[in-house]
Amino acid sequence: MTKVIDPDLFLRSLFDRAVDAALPSGKIDLTPVEKPKGKVVVIAAGKAGASMAAEVEKQWPDKVSGIALTRYEHGLPLKKIRVIEAGHPVPDEQGESAAREILALAHSLTENDLLICLISGGGSALLSLPSDGIDFAEKKKINKALLKSGATISEINTVRKKLSAIKGGRLAVAAWPAKVMTYMISDVPQDDPSVIASGPTVPDTTSCAEALRILDGYQISVSQTLRAFLEAEKGAPPEASHPAFDPESLKMIATPQVSLQAAAQAAREHGIEPLILGDSIEGEARDVALVMAGIVRQIVDYDEPVKKPCVILSGGETTVTVSNDIGPLGRGGRNAEFLLAFCQAIGSEHPVYALAADTDGIDGTEDNAGAICRPDTIARAARLGLKTDEYLKQHNAYGFFQSLNDLIFTGPTRTNVNDFRAILILPE
Known part of the structure; x- marks a missing residue:
């Protein structure tokens, strides 16, 4: 009636x-995660970065540290995990600096450590560390042009991954041989984990040639240096067979x-x-x-x-x-x-x-x-x-x-x- x-x-x-159905509260189950011999580090990136990190602080019974990178005005007062706010949807220097710190933190881990990655929409713009040889100012310009072009989020993130030092699975590879657990909130069609925040801990199956076709298709001009970078496949992703990638370690908590x-x-x-x-x-x-x-x-x-x-x-x-x-x-x-x-x-x-x-x-x-x-x-x-x-x-x-x-x-x-x-x- x-x-x-x-x-x-x-x-x-x-x-x-x-x-309410998409909030991380009560949805991150850490009970099956085995306590490591070494340290537990949390890296969160996205608009839900702070709220997901807050949930881990509540759930994990022992010492934990790390960084939660989120959009300006999206932070929360956390006790153990440091919150950094940065620009979105257009990247800024704060995001570049935080992404550099996050990548260094991942490199510091050993096989005895556990990395808990908390990934949500917005992470692509926030994790704005360009690959070596890519100018950050040009990367920002391309990002802004893509946002205005009518390109889909999958197309935009295909390009972003090729210009990044941290996305497209590179964060997981940097942390290896530490164990990596990833919890995701999906904001993309078909809940494709490689597209959510450009999949920093997920294998990338797209190519540099695809990225170039997208840029050319939307008539987005790039420098000769960047074009040569892509044509030489310098932005090629890590191999999907790399031991850092374990599909069983990825959990989708909201869709x-x-x-x-x-x-x-x-x-x-x-x-x-x-x-x-x-x-x-x-x-x-x-x-x-x-x-x-x-x-x-x-x-x-x-x-x-x-x-x-x-x-x-x-x-x-x-x-x-x-x-x-x-x-x-x-x-x-x-x-x-x-x-x-x-x-x-x-x-x-x-x-x-x-x-x-x-x-x-x-x-x-x-x-x-x-x-x-x-x-x-x-x-x-x-x-x-x-x-x-x-x-x-x-x-x-x-x-x-x-x-x-x-x-x-x-x-x-x-x-x-x-x-x-x-x-x-x-x-x-």
Whole structure:
């Protein structure tokens, strides 16, 4: 039986349930890990770095030390593990310095030691130590260009791994012969561990030639020095057969699908039928919005593929391609852009409500997690003189929803299982 619900509160409760399912609390099981003869060192990297490290401090009964590298304002006061904050999504010198220290720490370990690696989304930008021969300034420039290009996270991380001294399995190789245990929170399609934070403890099966094809395909210019570096295969990854890589030592503790399932259960508790479309939906944000709008119309008109009242749930990582010839840029974020394009496509004729937000609490580089739209969004915008076409053209979805007071703010959640979208469709 459907309960009487407030659409805004309902959608926000689903998002909160999804985030809760992704928090590391209670999910890092260290009981099977044998205490080493030597020391135990923790290296954490990502937006969940501090919260994952805090969980290890609670779980490990004996002495532990190490470094938790996370985004600015994502730290926590830990007792044993040092927290370092650095730049994300564009790397900075703080991240480079921390990554250098982390790599040196791994090199210092012996066969008697245990390295516990805690990896989450955002680790690629944070672990920003370039390979020998790669200029850090150029690496930052390439990273920024890739973020604007519309490249997928898998493509971006393929390039990142080839320019890194620590990613693409190199951290595990540096720590060998110490035992390495890796715990991951997935923020990538298909939960591919080699893509999460560019897999610092996982074998890399991509090549330098692939990285060059990606750079050339998105027309990202590189120096002759960097091109020669890649053409000579100097960024080739360690062999997958290296003894540092043990698939049994990797544990996935949170994934987008688990978060979607938690949200679906919350919907059922309210008597609303959930439909999970997928946990790894990619593509241009506004294109994905058009597809979602088409599915919503099918439900509105025909009660297919699910009857009203219902909520459509999906996750993944959309992209926003920013060209250089569109004039002044506004403030964006892929979730807000998705939502603005969805609002424009669906109009205001039907009782449809939607929320799109990033589970890390940060939509792109903004201070909001995402936004919410309602049946009256377009009408309210029109009364304020807001033209959706213009706001989409300038990638200014943040400004659009800010004017309507419809942005969602959570602050850093200290986890990350990527984008979360929920579309509520009520009977007419």
